[in-house]
Amino acid sequence: MQASEAADVIEAMSDNLKSNPAQFHLQVSAVGQKNVSYGGTAQSVTATGGGPGSKTTGLKVTASTGDIDIANRAADEAIAGQVNALCDELTALAADLRSSSPNARSRLSKIGSMWAPSVVVAAVQHLVGAAGL
Template sequence: MNKVDAQAIVESLIDSICDSPDQFHIHVKVVGQSITSNGGIGQVVTATGGGPGSTTIGQQVSVSSGDVTLANQKANRALDEQFGALVQSLNTIKEQLASSSTDVGLVEQVYTSLKNTWVPGLIISVLGTALSASLGIGI
């Protein structure tokens, strides 16, 4: 594999991330309960269950989307920043691969900075294979 081939692979990774960021699905599930009483008699609990003869009994709790909007916006901002940093790192590698005087040390440093982070293993693996084959970096 030559540098042009590796550059094409990095470009396809960048395009995929930019065109379809929802491929990185993050599912957050929070289980717990917080009760606040500001006077009065306290909390009124109505038991819910599975019907006659059922051993299932508990509370039914619901949360509206308005209760988590602020946290959701902060998480989205953080994810946008992380994706921006990933794309910037990939662009740095792509530019070095396109250069006639590739700074192999810089490429290796940028690649290493992505390893053991949130970046999906598939991206790290494909990128590492392309860099190893095109630049001879022992990754």
């Protein structure tokens, strides 16, 4: 495989990620609780359980859908930033492969150290290797 052919495939991967960044499904779950107040309205936490004579009590914690929507929006923005950074690095790698003296190993190292689906990293490593770099 020629370096320019590897560059074409890597650039197509970058274009595909840009056009459909939500193609990788991320599932996030939280276990436990955190109650923080910075002088404004805080979460209401009430001790419950442990009837008369019991040594067992617990906390009743509620979160509104507004809290969840804010967290989802922040997570979506963070992931979008990571996907954009990955696309930029893939595009830079493709340009590097088309140069007269490509230095693909340093770009591969950077891609390997950032957030990237493992299938993307493996495919890019294979393409660079197949191009003899």
